[in-house]
Amino acid sequence: MHQAPPPDLSVFLASSAHDMKNSLGMLSGLLEKFLAEQNESDFSGYKDLSSMLYETRRINNDLMQLLALYKLDQDLYPFDPHPVSLPDFLADLAAQNARLLAARHIALTCDCPDDLVGHFDEDLLQGAINQALNNASQYTRGRIRLAAAQVGDMVEIRVEDDGTGYPPAMLGDETTPLGVNFNRGSTGLGLHFARSVAALHKNKGRSGTLRLENGGSLGGGCFILQLP
């Protein structure tokens, strides 16, 4: 008798992750739509609704990062660096987060030279910067700055907030894992993902880097990504 082989867990992983992403897509889309139709002054549930959108975004970010890291680890990720207009890229990020930031009364400014062009995998970078923006929106006092510039032979992207800044243990570009800190709801995933994405981008022997600093133009936390 020919026995069927036991089901491969990775198949379930792939299909259910896909399923979850689709559900999250619907959830996120409908929440955005709902939020757009409401007026903060007329609708008492406005704040809760924006929290729902934030949490959905968080889940989606985590899922996306887990999937990407899994695929990278298994050599399955279709890494696709191509030329990207930085002003357009930042504008896209602003657009993606507009409703959420507005609901939380956070002002976002974008700073970028008109003709700056970077070479990277747009989807991966979007994931990393979205994560940084999400984090910043939690700790900011009301302002976030998204900036890009040419620094030497690297393109630098910064997410700055005007909050209390990163704890000392997180500063610098150390590669030691930070561990889970349930107090701050941090799993270390976001940072690990952003570091992995940076390092993936190479050109002529140079690799991308990530470092965290305090200060910057808003005096709070600075998430600084550099790509060759």
Place this chain on the structure above:
Amino acid sequence: MADFISDFTRFKFLVVDDFSGMRTLLRDMLRECGARDIDEAANGKDAASLVSRRKYDMVLCDYNLGAGKNGQQVLEEAKVNGWIGPLCAWVMITAEKTPDTVVGAMEYQPDGYLIKPVNSALLYSRLGKLLARKSAFAEIDARLKHKDYQGALALCDEKMVQEKGVYATDLLRWKTQLLLSIGEHAQARQLFERILAGRDLPWAQVGLAKTMQLAGEYEASRTLLEQVVAENPANVEAYDWLAQAQDKLGQLEDARKTLERAAQLSPNSPLRQNNLGDAARRLGDVEAAEAAFRKSMSVGEHSVLKTPDSYIGLARILGDRKQTEEASRLLRKMPHAFNNETVSIRAKAVEGLIARQNGNEARAAEAGAALADLVKNAQGAIDVAASMEAASLLLATGRQDEAVGLLSVVVQNNHDNNTLMAQITDAFADAGLAAEGTQWMEQARRETVALMNEGVLLARDGKLPEAVAAMRNAVETMPGNVRVLLNCGHVMLLALQQRFDPALKREARQILLTANTLCPGEKRCAQLIAQLEALKA
């Protein structure tokens, strides 16, 4: 170049998703962006039908569409059938990017990917940029469609001078594509090298490796591609070309492993699965070959890129195992699956050959009769593979005249292909007609050479108008003979140098491009085209 189109009201959109909730969401988002003309489709079949009937400016298509065709297959079908023009932007929507949902080759690539979730602000921003980009490249694309490669190149160079931003790399990529299309492999290679001097771009590395193979430098190509896959382990295109290099170097076992890896990453390509099956077959691994051919057939079920080779490959395996009934059943499915004369001819020929192989002479004769009918009623040209298979069966079932009819065409178009000529000799021998076969072939070759030389001799004597006429006649008789095509092009060039005529120049260009299509990489072809293009009134 304007890099954003903000007014969506005049564009025609198509939204394709099997989930109605998602369709509604996308539709609402498009409305928010100002779109007014939005069609919907819930599956690949309906999407293909709509696209074939209406000229959309933008298609938003989910990759997964439930049972039947997936989004990529709809796109391929649309491109192969010419349903979408240079101004139509195709955006593939997907929950995540994986090697099997992403296509590397420029030919069938969508214009962009959108990863869920999207919101209306992002949609507006992305689509506005895409529409502008399509508009910027539409003219180049249009010239390409009309085979005006030189015109497309000129436009590329023109735009490159002005463009310093994001489109610059796209233009370079277009240029490499165009250079390869007209057989200018050396120039393409130089351009790839120039691009790579600035940045390590995988697509340029694969392109460079391609040009190396076209120059016969398989060793160098293999080394480069091994490096590319080491650094980019999910780059399917690189694996495909690596397998080809290894095959050409006689490293069949390595080629097979490489194809296995590629198929693991991206299993939904009927062509890739077929190549894997073919490699396994040549290595004597019949089981693996069978599995791959079956996979090719199943992933190709809804694909316009499915290949008859996998059906025939499987049928032959079944025939070798004496499973003639199953083989016949499989082959009889082919005409319907492919709706193509040549394929039907091949299927019938192989059916008969398998029957004969298994001692069923009656069945073979039956197939021979049906085949003769198909050949007689064929409207278009029958390719070499089909002609050879058909001729084998026709000879074996006593239909010598029909066989010779087919083989004459093959000889005329390939008289200097010794491998093919040897195969024809063998086919005659198999049918017990060795002496007649040899005699006939000698005569056919002599006639072909005479016809070909007629024009060349006239040209040598300075009788250019007569030479052109004679070469034209030769091309009409032997439209697939590369040597004849090139000689004709050459003779026409000589005539043009004596007296310029735009119509003749166009004719010559067309002939040379045909030669280039039949024999990519032929140096003489590129030289002649270059000389032709340099001619002015």
